[in-house]
Amino acid sequence: MPKDDLQVMRDLIEAHREGFALERHFYTSGAVYDHDIKSFWNRNWIWAGHVSQIAEPGDFFLFDYGPESVIVVRDRDGGVRAHMNVCRHRGSRVCLEKQGSARVFSCPYHAWTFGLDGRLRGGRAMGPDFDPKDYGLFPVSVQIFEGLIFICADDNPPALNESLAQLKPLAAPMQLENMKLAHEASYPVPANWKLAIENYLECYHCAPSHQEYARSHSLKDPADVEKYAEALRERSSAIGLPNDELDLTGAASLAPGADVYWRRYPLFPGYLTGSKSGEPLAPPLGVLTGHDGGATDLAIGTLNYFLIYADHMVGYRFIPRGLQETDIQIAWYVRGDAEEGKDYNKEDLAWLWHVTSHDDEKIIRHNQEGVNSHRFQPGPLSEMEWSLPGFYKTYFNMI
Numbered sequence: 001m002p003k004d005d006l007q008v009m010r011d012l013i014e015a016h017r018e019g020f021a022l023e024r025h026f027y028t029s030g031a032v033y034d035h036d037i038k039s040f041w042n043r044n045w046i047w048a049g050h051v052s053q054i055a056e057p058g059d060f061f062l063f064d065y066g067p068e069s070v071i072v073v074r075d076r077d078g079g080v081r082a083h084m085n086v087c088r089h090r091g092s093r094v095c096l097e098k099q100g101s102a103r104v105f106s107c108p109y110h111a112w113t114f115g116l117d118g119r120l121r122g123g124r125a126m127g128p129d130f131d132p133k134d135y136g137l138f139p140v141s142v143q144i145f146e147g148l149i150f151i152c153a154d155d156n157p158p159a160l161n162e163s164l165a166q167l168k169p170l171a172a173p174m175q176l177e178n179m180k181l182a183h184e185a186s187y188p189v190p191a192n193w194k195l196a197i198e199n200y201l202e203c204y205h206c207a208p209s210h211q212e213y214a215r216s217h218s219l220k221d222p223a224d225v226e227k228y229a230e231a232l233r234e235r236s237s238a239i240g241l242p243n244d245e246l247d248l249t250g251a252a253s254l255a256p257g258a259d260v261y262w263r264r265y266p267l268f269p270g271y272l273t274g275s276k277s278g279e280p281l282a283p284p285l286g287v288l289t290g291h292d293g294g295a296t297d298l299a300i301g302t303l304n305y306f307l308i309y310a311d312h313m314v315g316y317r318f319i320p321r322g323l324q325e326t327d328i329q330i331a332w333y334v335r336g337d338a339e340e341g342k343d344y345n346k347e348d349l350a351w352l353w354h355v356t357s358h359d360d361e362k363i364i365r366h367n368q369e370g371v372n373s374h375r376f377q378p379g380p381l382s383e384m385e386w387s388l389p390g391f392y393k394t395y396f397n398m399i
């Protein structure tokens with residue numbers, strides 16, 4: 001009798017060779033994909049957006065992944081809440097608009113109506129025994145770090161608080177809560193979500209695959225990072241960034257158990273930020289007094305990645321749409337009071353990560369194509385792919 005797909009997966013986890021890539025099955029099995037959503041995505045914190053996107057009571061946006069849809073909304077009291085976008089009557093999506101402002105959410109099917117707090121306001125013709133209290137929208141956990149909104153669909157989300165408290169003083173001068181969304185883009189890629197995250201996690205591919213990034217960012221070569229690190233520490237300090245704790249958790253931070261990563265690394269001389277010309281792209285964030293030519297790699301949990309320059313932040317997530325369908329979603333944020341056309345220009349701001357994501361879309365697609373071949377066999381990882389074993393371990397532990 002053939003083994004079921006999940007049993008094959010368990011055997012492969014058991015047999016996994018440390019320091020090697022994952023077996024094809026993890027990227028080609030529909031049963032593993034369903035299991036990924038249930039055991040990994042639904043139980044992890046996912047970065048959904050920023051508080052500035054829902055500034056007023058009633059403002060909301062939808063955040064979707066896999067088969068799930070979540071309503072993220074500012075309630076009457078000014079708090080941020082999230083609800084599963086699934087009607088408690090017969091399951092229709094309740095909210096169909098991607099974003100907007102609402103007083104209530106009314107299901108388009110039979111008009112059950114829910115408050116911003118998720119409570120059911122009443123259902124028509126439901127009989128005397130019906131208690132609306134029993135049928136509110138299912139709540140989704142929310143955590144906010146410096147204005148960044150994270151959601152988790154599980155009733156017992158992983159603890160992040162302590163790590164975030166450690167990050168707070170490092171991030172404070174950037175005032176991430178006072179940013180605004182300047183631009184968003186989505187790059188669909190026909191590949192499993194894990195290949196997209198793995199690609200983001202390593203910079204072994206940066207030199208051969210990212211001409212533009214490699215011209216300005218030292219991360220493609222560890223020796224270059226070392227070479228310019230000291231000068232960056234001085235410049236960072238001069239613009240008001242704490243420089244004594246720039247490497248919070250060290251290179252091992254993506255190992256299982258650790259849940260945040262924060263590290264500022266240097267751009268090459270002549271680059272003040274991640275721009276084509278090297279010139280600033282926007283006013284410095286928060287209380288920073290200038291542009292130091294550095295970039296902070298920030299990871300919160302396993303699914304949420306940010307790159308923070310002195311004048312803008314780029315957020316990345318890799319949203320599963322199907323077994324081999326993933327959206328690389330990128331959002332660019334600038335200081336809240338920056339004006340488009342005057343203080344920044346959208347095209348210039350988005351240029352680097354637009355071209356870089358196009359490259360990534362291609363390499364990830366070709367990666368999946370090769371992995372789909374019957375001849376694929378996981379190869380050994382380079383030392384420049386140090387973060388992948390940590391990701392695999394976290395993944396194995398959760399699934």
Ligand code: FES
Pocket residue numbers: 087088089090091092107108109110111112
């Ligand atoms: S499914 Fe929503 S009211 Fe019936």
Ligand SMILES: [Fe+2]
Pocket residue numbers: 199200205206210356360
């Ligand atoms: Fe890349």
